[in-house]
Amino acid sequence: SLSRQTARSVSVDLNNDASLLIDIPDALCERDKVKFTVHTKTTLSCFQKLDFSVPRQHEDFIWLHDTLVETEDYAGLIIPPAPPKPDFESPREKMHKLGEGEATMTKEEYSKMKQELEAEYLAVFKKTVQVHEVFLQRLSSHPILSKDRNFQIFLEYDQDLSVRRKNAKETFGSFFKNMVKSADEVIISGIKEVDDFFEQEKTFLLDYSSKIKDSTAKAEKMTRSHKNVADDYIHISATLSSLSVDDNTKVEGRVASDEELKLTELLRYYMRDIQAAKDLLYRRARALADYENSNKALDKARLKSKDMAQAEEHQQQCLQKFDKLSESGKRELTSFKGRRVVAFRKNLIEMAELEIKHAKNNMALLQGCIELLKSN
């Protein structure tokens, strides 16, 4: 079992409402499965206990996310993006390769590489815990979503959720998901926008979405290159020690993993969040389309003098839904922007401070080496 040591978050500090505090204090990694310990501390009466923990798997989180997405009442809300599946593929593959190449390395080199890989493994682990935790904290800090019954079940139910999960799957299926995914952009951009706010938001989100996707990809590439350089230093320093010179491998390696955590994770998270915002826009656009269709239907009914009451009622419903979505959507998107700006600020500051700290450390290390060499 690996425990998290630092409480870092890509989003703002969400866990500050004492009435409902959630965190993931530790997690267990077995083969492919990660078991998260979800810990809740609450003063709310809807819960049976004040302080409790349950074990949850990644699939449980997905179930929760999907049920929220598929709840009509939440159509006007930005549903926090689902945490991505834990992916230990990369370090595992590297570990495997390392094992194969063991014979070609010195003991020292091998143990250093192993250390690096273990650190990488740990970093992946920390990331996944963090991302699952943030998901829950987003929910707990949302005025409406925190009251969701399924959310409460998720937090409290001390039995295995997999039974419920299976039922849910049968009810909703992946049909809705597919619907949302396809023709997303077309529908959003095709709607004649009456509201300036939404017009602006739409333009912004579409553009920003593609840019942030690009930045995320490039940031990932950059950090991977940095890792390669760090790995090279490991090999070099191992061989150099036999030629009696000091090494500075830890230095480059650590810079790579911290950079990764800050910048790339920030971008990745918001890439997904932007997608969630876009989903909201989509639902609203759909609602608008429905409203327009209901208008047309009403006109037709009036012409034919048939089923007018029904058509009227339907039209009213559509309008209500649309208005509700617009209203809540506006709120959501505004707070989303605020959240985003704050999160970027926090992470950029932390990243810059880390870079400075590491560069200073590196310098000290290197200067130490130089002194040593010169004095001999």
Next chain:
Amino acid sequence: MAAEMEPPPLGNAGETDFRELEDGEDLFVSTVTTLEYPEPSSPEPASLPAEDISINSNGPKQKDVSFDDDPEDLFAEATEEVSLDSPEREPILSDGPSPAITPVTPTTMLTPRMDLGAADMFERSLDEIEEDNNGDTFDIHIAVSDPEKVGDGMNAYMGYKVTTKTSMTIFNKNETTVRRRFSDFLGLHSKLASKYLHIGYIVPPAPEKSIVGMTKVKVGKEDLSSAEFVEKRRSALERYLMRTVKHPVLLKDPDVIMFLESSELPRAVSTQALSGAGILRMVNKAADAVNKMTIKMNESDAWFEEKHQQFENLDLQLRKLHASVESLVCHRKELSVNTASFAKSAAMLGNSEDHTALSRALSQLAEVEEKIDRLHQDQAYADFYLFSELLGDYVRLITAVKSVFDQRMKTWSKWQDTQLLLQKKRESEAKLQFANKPDKLQQAKDEIKEVRSTLEGKVEQGEKDFELISKTIRKEVSRFEKERVKDFKAVIIKYLESLVQTQQQLIKYWEAFLPEAKAIA
């Protein structure tokens, strides 16, 4: 190619008769009136044909075959170092004569530049020459610069300026500038190798040939890679010359001095890869390889065994390190590309961002990353020129060291073979004693006696040669080790200092960015 193992025919006995060397007489005395280093076997002055003088810009020759020198002899020993990975990367030394690469007129050779009188030279051993600096401290700096393309098309070549600054008295002037081309360097190395390798001196290898690289230059491809190639080569040539002059014996070699000072240098034709000489070199190389495999030496000296092993290990380590550093250079270049690409993307993201302060911060981030990219590029440059090239040099140097060990083996082998031959002759001599052919007997007896005693001399010589080369190698190895440690230390310190500079720059950039990030409201 004269045979090396057979004793010279009786007719020549006078000239290569080892009995000439009395005890106490220095082996290195040569009465040849050239300024070359004395040979281990000294032919009598009077009997030397004039052509020997002209040809011998080389020093000690193999003892057996002095007089078959042919000025046109193409059994030249220019190094053929085309690939770092080829298994037999040793300079080829023919076992035959060590003739000049190009005919050099006597007058040039005999210019009495050295403060030591010509006669003086002959009395001294190489040991003494090495130690005596005429009061000079080692102070010489060589720079290779200003690469300039000369000519056009496939006959074009790169000319380099070689500037020597020194206060040492063995040189004519305090500062000399000459122009040289790559084949001149190869020619120099070839001469030095043929003079010194077989007596145990570690001659620094010349930079590698590169058919691909040079062709690009010849064809006039003016791109980054050919500019890099020229710079790489220039730097390598400079390091080569500095290493050569750091060797106390090589420094004083007339060929070296001529190379540095003489305005005109006859062209070293047989250094071309595809010449007749080139082909013969290949053949010799193969022969050498076979020989090496068949010589089984009884190593009585543990020091050599140990050192041999050490150098094998060092070779492996260096090659590995070299590979890692090349990988580093490659990855760092990649990092630079990816950082630049990210910088652009971040700038676009900043443009797209509708929150003003955040937008500005993102643009700043993009700028920082751009600067960092340039830092990476500079660092890659340092990685390469400081580190990687040094390693390449040393991998080649180790090859030279190994070949010197091989020379010792050969020397031993020769000695043993001569001993065996002597044994046989003794046996035949003994047999003759009991033969019963009175008239022919005396003549046969006399003949055998002469041969036998010649051989005895040879065996003695062989042993002395072996001891000498062993002694030389010990000294050379310790000098090499000292140099190596010094070299590596200097380069690594420089490299670390470059890394420190990079870190300092990084601190500057991020410290400038921090307030921008904090300003996001």
